[in-house]
Amino acid sequence: MKRKFxxxxxxxxxxxxxxxxxxxxxxxxxLDIELVDIDGFSCCGEPLxxxxxxxxxxxxxxxxxxxxxNKLDMFAPCAICHLALSECRxxxxxxxxxxxxxxxxxxxxxxxxxxxxxxxHTVDLLHDRIGIEEIAKHVKKPLxxxxxxxxxxxxxxxxxxxxxxxxxxxxxxxxxxxxxxGAETAEYPEKLDCCGGLLQINLDESALAxxxxxxxxxxxxxxxxxxxxxxxxHKMFDARQTKAGETVAAKLDLPVFYLTxxxxxxxxxxxxxxxLEFNLSxxxxxxxx
Amino acid sequence: xxxxxxTSMGESQAELRKEINDRLSRLQEDVSDYCYQCAKCTSGxxxxxxxxxxxxxxxxxxxxxxxxxxxxxxxxxxxMSCFKCRERCPQKIAPVEILFALKNMAVASxxxxxxxxxxxxxxxxxxxxxxxxxxxTMRDTxxxxxxxxxxxxxxxxxxPAKFQAGLMKIAVEKL
Ligand code: SF4
Ligand code: SF4
Numbered sequence: 001m002k003r004k005f006x007x008x009x010x011x012x013x014x015x016x017x018x019x020x021x022x023x024x025x026x027x028x029x030x031l032d033i034e035l036v037d038i039d040g041f042s043c044c045g046e047p048l049x050x051x052x053x054x055x056x057x058x059x060x061x062x063x064x065x066x067x068x069x070n071k072l073d074m075f076a077p078c079a080i081c082h083l084a085l086s087e088c089r090x091x092x093x094x095x096x097x098x099x100x101x102x103x104x105x106x107x108x109x110x111x112x113x114x115x116x117x118x119x120x121h122t123v124d125l126l127h128d129r130i131g132i133e134e135i136a137k138h139v140k141k142p143l144x145x146x147x148x149x150x151x152x153x154x155x156x157x158x159x160x161x162x163x164x165x166x167x168x169x170x171x172x173x174x175x176x177x178x179x180x181x182g183a184e185t186a187e188y189p190e191k192l193d194c195c196g197g198l199l200q201i202n203l204d205e206s207a208l209a210x211x212x213x214x215x216x217x218x219x220x221x222x223x224x225x226x227x228x229x230x231x232x233x234h235k236m237f238d239a240r241q242t243k244a245g246e247t248v249a250a251k252l253d254l255p256v257f258y259l260t261x262x263x264x265x266x267x268x269x270x271x272x273x274x275x276l277e278f279n280l281s282x283x284x285x286x287x288x289x
Numbered sequence: 290x291x292x293x294x295x296t297s298m299g300e301s302q303a304e305l306r307k308e309i310n311d312r313l314s315r316l317q318e319d320v321s322d323y324c325y326q327c328a329k330c331t332s333g334x335x336x337x338x339x340x341x342x343x344x345x346x347x348x349x350x351x352x353x354x355x356x357x358x359x360x361x362x363x364x365x366x367x368x369m370s371c372f373k374c375r376e377r378c379p380q381k382i383a384p385v386e387i388l389f390a391l392k393n394m395a396v397a398s399x400x401x402x403x404x405x406x407x408x409x410x411x412x413x414x415x416x417x418x419x420x421x422x423x424x425x426t427m428r429d430t431x432x433x434x435x436x437x438x439x440x441x442x443x444x445x446x447x448x449p450a451k452f453q454a455g456l457m458k459i460a461v462e463k464l
Binding site: 009011012014015016018021022025037038039040041042043045047048049050051052053054055058059062105106107108109154155158159160161168169192193194196197198199200201202203204206207209210239277278279280283284 | 305308312335336339340366367369370371372373375376383389390392393396397402403404405406409410413417418419420421422423425426427428429433435438439440441442443444445446447448451452454455456458459
């Protein structure tokens with residue numbers, strides 16, 4: 001059965017992390033997911049929660065209202081966006097006064113937030129909605145002989161209270177997906193650690209140090225590569241890897257992939273169609289496809 | 290496009306400060322009743338080793354009502370929003386949410402907004418997104434931007450004036 005979602009692209013994926021969007025648009029239709037583009041989305045507000053939390057709630061409610069207007073559930077591939085939208089639904093669902101206030105402001109754009117639509121992220125969409133069995137059926141070129149570390153991203157796993165796509169202390173859905181694709185995975189002590197992404201806004205050196213520490217650990221544990229599902233995390237680990245390495249005095253050359261890129265490779269999709277030329281980490285080190 | 294400044298001291302900034310104050314008071318009640326200073330939040334804090342943030346001390350200071358001291362300190366801006374403290378507190382206290390409220394208060398009180406926060410704020414207020422389309426360098430050192438790729442047009446507010454009209458109720462327009 002074909003399932004339809006509004007693709008909520010968020011700011012970073014749509015203006016900079018093109019590989020994620022390219023690989024999502026290439027692979028999900030193969031799994032009978034129809035992605036609908038809606039004009040008019042704005043930032044989810046999460047990067048501005050430090051400045052003004054109300055603004056975050058407003059922006060997220062606005063985006064959810066737009067999807068509702070189109071009678072669609074929302075697919076937010078960015079972990080940060082996914083948390084903002086989920087938190088907005090959580091807060092407005094339990095606070096009718098706030099909901100009324102936000103709706104009063106949304107009237108300026110003829111929008112109303114009801115809280116009817118669902119919100120999914122890449123990992124639960126693949127693991128829970130599509131399912132491991134279905135994914136396994138599409139594998140044409142298994143990812144053989146590689147051992148991968150996963151990074152879910154803080155916003156995808158915490159806080160549990162709001163309802164997250166994966167378990168907060170022992171997330172294993174990416175492992176299950178990667179294993180269906182033929183790759184090996186393993187646990188490592190730093191798995192739940194932060195990429196530093198949001199700290200780029202005001203303390204960039206420390207953000208890089210955070211990413212560098214995690215990359216160095218993944219490298220030292222002997223993994224062949226790192227897999228992520230958030231454009232902020234991916235930017236830190238992939239595009240900014242060399243700089244991140246410098247902050248921890250390490251020369252890093254760890255291949256970093258979006259989960260959807262590996263999904264495509266295992267499905268036999270050509271490299272050029274998965275945005276792999278945008279990965280700045282040495283993904284060529286791994287021979288797949 | 291008019292310049293919008295959240296730090297301007299208009300009527301609604303006073304309203305905003307009152308709202309944040311209420312939030313902080315509620316958090317303070319929770320903290321006073323439940324936090325027993327076990328420091329579990331600090332032991333897992335991502336910003337602890339690197340930047341010396343101690344969320345249990347933030348909680349203790351809030352308990353004592355020392356809000357101004359924290360609002361005026363740079364330390365509140367070292368939190369990476371990893372949510373580990375909120376997840377792991379045995380008493381369901383969320384230091385990270387206290388930090389958000391304190392940062393909101395710093396901004397609403399006219400303190401300088403650190404780093405690129407003001408840039409992304411201006412960008413959201415003017416075009417709806419934290420940044421416009423970027424030209425990125427690929428592994429082979431060639432550059433590309435969204436328009437060069439087989440991707441649909443960027444989704445963003447189609448009527449910026451209407452979009453701003455909604456947001457303006459939160460942000461204050463500087464005359
Ligand atoms: S973990 Fe919770 S109870 Fe323990 S010090 Fe931190 S806020 Fe207080
Ligand atoms: S959310 Fe902030 S205060 Fe809490 S553990 Fe993470 S970095 Fe520390």
